[in-house]
Amino acid sequence: MKILTVEDEFNLLESIQEYLMKENYECDGASSLTEGIERISNDRYDCILLDITLPDGNGLKLLDRIAEQIEPPTVIIISAKNSLDDKIAGLDLGADDYLTKPFHLSELNSRIKAVARRKGNKSQKYLVVGNVSFDLINNQALIDEKSINLTKKEFDILFYLAENRDRVLSKSMLVKHIWGDTIYQEQSFNFLFSHIKNIKNKLRYRNALLSIRTVYGLGYQLRSDLQESA
C-alpha cells in the first residue's frame, strides 16, 4: 500500500512516515499543497493523509483533484481544526475519515486500515494474527472458526492491539480509543485493566497463539506467538 502524507510540519511528517514504514507501507511526503498536487499527478496512491492548514492554501483543494482520478485513493484528513463543520466539509468533499491533532499514531494506523477495509474487498475484512482471526462483521475473534466470546469492548481492545501488533500501546491510547474523548476519565484505566485480564483469560483458555504483554506502568503489546516460534 502506498501512502502520501501532506503535512507542513516537518517533525510530524517525519514521525508519521517513520511509524507507517514499520507497517511496511510505501510512504511519500509532501509539505505543501503544490507539492501534494504534484505528487498525486505523477504517482498513484492508495491513501492520502491530508492536513488542511497548509502554508500555500487549504488542503481541501486537493480533494477536488483526487476526485478527478479514475481510482481515487482513500483520504484521511489530519487537522488541528477540530471544528465539526470542517469535518463535515471534508467528508462531503470525499474524504473518508477525519483525525484531529493531536492524535496517536496507532490510532492513525488503525484508521488507515479501517478506511482501506471499507473500500477493499470482503476478504480484507478479516485480520489474522497467530491462530486468531477477526470477524469484523460480527465483532468477534475466532480460533478454529469458533468464537472466543469476547464482549464488544474486549473485542475492540484486542482488535486495536492486533492492528498495531508488536507495538507498545500506552494505556491512555487504548482508553481514548475505546471510550472516546468525551467520556474517558481516570477510572477508565482500572476498567481497561480488568478488560485486559478477561481477554487474557479467554485467549489462554482457547490456547490462542498470541499473547498480550504488559509493559509495566505503560501499556500493552500484542505479539503473535506463531511468528516467534517460526
Next chain:
Amino acid sequence: MRLLSITNRYYLGLLIILLMVWSALFYWVLQYEVYENVDEVLAYRKNLLVDQIKKNGELPIVDQYHDFVIMEVNNVPPNFKDAFQDTLVHKWRKSFDEYRRITSYFELNEKFYRVSYTLPHMEHDEMIETMAYTLPIFLAMLLIGYSVMVTQLNKRVWRPFYSILSKFNAFSLESAKGIDFDHASVKEFRELQQGVKDLTDRSINSYLQQKQFTENASHEIQTPLAIIQAKLELLLQDAVTQRQSEILEDVFLAVDRLSKINETLLLLTKIENNQFPEKSEIKIKPVIEDLLPYFDEQASKYNIQVNVEIENDESLETNGPLFSILIANLLKNAFVHNLLNGKIRICTKARVLEISNTGPELNVKPEKLFERFYTQAAGKGGAGLGLALVKGICTINHWGISYTQTDGLHKIVIDYSEVNNLK
C-alpha cells in the same frame, strides 16, 4: 421610575408650591388694594362731608340711613391723623357685614366734633370663598394643560434618547453587528449616539479579536502537542526500562490532558461563536442508549442503577454532534459524582429533560457549577469544563438549564420547550 415621570414629578411639585405661594400673595395684594381703595373713598366722602358742613355752618341731620355719625367732643387728641379701622356692622337679616370706618375730627363754630364714616367693603370670607372656588379650577386646568404639553413635548424631545436606548438594549455582542443610529438633531443626543457607537464598535472589535485569539492559540497549541505525542509514541517502541516507561506514561497522560483542555476550550469558543449552524431532527432516546454502554464498567463497579424513563421520545431540532456531547457530559457528570449503590434517573416529560443522580452533598451555588474550570471533586481528573460545555450548548439552543439538590439527589433539568426554542 421613568425619566419623564421623574422630571414631571419635580415640575408639578414646584408648580403646586409656586401656585400656593402665589395664591397667598394674590390674596394679600388684593386685600391691600381693596383697603386702599375703600380708604380712599372713605377719606374723599369724609372730606366732602366736612367741607359741606363747614360751608353750610351747621351740622346735618343724622339718621340711621346715613353712613356717618357726628359727635361733639371736648377736644381733639393731639397730632391726630385720620384713622381707619375694620368694623362689623349688624344689619338686618341678623348678619354682620364687614365695614371699613374712618374716624376724624373737625372744628365748627368753636366746637369740636368727631366724625365717623362707614362703608362696606369686599368681605374676606367672600374673597376666600371665591378664591377657593376659582383657584382650584384654574390650577387644575393649568396642571392638566401643563402635563399634557410637557408629556407631549418630552416625548418628542426625548424620542431619539429612547431610540438609542432600545437599540442599545437590542445590541448583542455575539452578533458582532454595530448599531446604526438615525440622525438626531439635538447635539447632546448626537454625542450620546457617537459615544454608544464608539463603545459598541470597540467591544465588537475586542470581542472578535479575543475570539480569533482563542481559536488561533488553540490551533497553534495543537500542532506542537501532536508532535510531542507522535515522538513519544515512537520512543515508546524502543526498549525502555520499567522506570522509563512509567515516566513515559505520566508524560502521555499530561499531554493527553493538555490537549483535552485545549480541545474543549476551542470547542466552547466555537459553540459560543455559533459555528455549528447545522441542525437536524434528533431523538433523545437513541442518543442516550448509544452513550450508556460507555459507562457500563462504572455502573457495575459502583453498582449504580440506571433508569431511563422515556416513553414518548420527543424529537428536537438541534445539532446532532453537539447534542451527543451534551448528553455524554451530563451522563459522565452523573456517573463520576455518584455513590456506591447509587442511582441515576433520566426522564423526559413535557419537553424537559431531567437527569438526576445520587451523590455527595455539594456546597455550591447552582450557577457556579456551570462555570469554566469549576471543579469541587479533586482528583476526579476533570478540568471542570464538562458542565460549561453543557451550558454553552444549551445557551446557543436557547434552552433553559437548572440545577437543584434535594436530599442528596442532584438534578439537572434542561428545558427545550418550543417557546425557548423559538426565541
